Amino acid sequence: MRKFFGFTVGIFAAFSAQPALADEPYAVTPNGRAEMMFDVAAIETADLLAGACMSSNWVIKDQSPQQVLCEAPATFGQSLMANLMMGNSYSTPPRLYYRFSIVQMSSETRVQANGWMGLQSAFGQNREMDTNLKGFHNNAMDMMRAAGGRYPEGTSFPNHAYVGSGFSYTETPKKGLMLNSLESDGPFALAGLTEGDVVTRIAGERWKSFDDFYDGLHKAIASDAYEVEFYRGGEKMGTTVARVFRPSVGPLDYELVPFGQADEPTVVVQSEISTADELAKFAELLDKGIITQEEFNTQKGRLLGLD
Structure with missing residues (x-):
């Protein structure tokens, strides 16, 4: 362990010809996409994703059990790249859009993220481009992870x-x-x-x-x-x-339970017995000598409200 003393002089560069290292995905899924699995149903997954977006101060543009669409501000570097690629006549700041597509399967829910960047001109014209901007894959994966997602089996981490x-x-x-x-x-x-x-x-x-x-x-x-x-x-x-x-x-160390089969409530069906049936039952017990006449009269008075 070392201690540092003195001053450090930093030299900052505005541009670099080197590729952005944050473009390298941290988690490489089997299909290469930004994707995670959730152990809850689609509607609950959508709520979790929406909550994660809100916690990051992103704006929820749409939410349903099939998708969650969030809007996030672009960084300075992303804005600069967007203006270079889409033209600098667009007046509003660029915005990043993250769409989380949700598919519920029998015992888990699959979520896949894609995104784009949007600009709007002073005349109200909208222009969009698919985003492969710095950090999109990692940002989307971090968002799903924060919402409670888990990496798909076979995901590797070779770049970091x-x-x-x-x-x-x-x-x-x-x-x-x-x-x-x-x-x-x-x-x-x-x-x-x-x-x-x-x-x-x-x-x-x-x-x-x-x-x-x-x-x-x-x-x-x-x-x-x-x-x-x-x-x-x-x-x-x-x-x-x-x-x-x-x-x-690797594989999960627990068993997934199909949706709709976990903790199902037990329904108890209680049949109703009429007063006449109750009297007949006690009369039969009287005939068989199991109860006395006095006991029969007591039960009869209770059933007929004569007590």
């Missing part, structure tokens, strides 16, 4: 290093990702990081957005180990982390 920790955004003491959970045998924990540490740089990539986080994890696979800078209690520190890949997703 695995850190074995959970994060939350913070601006204290610096903008970065605060570790709020750690696997005891995960790469970050084994490198000496602890809960509460604020990670600001991974493999030389300074954290400014979640795209940068994925960029750093992608750069980290270039060698057997990589550097991580972080703050602990206001003090800038650093450590070396061994590169580890997340294993591919």
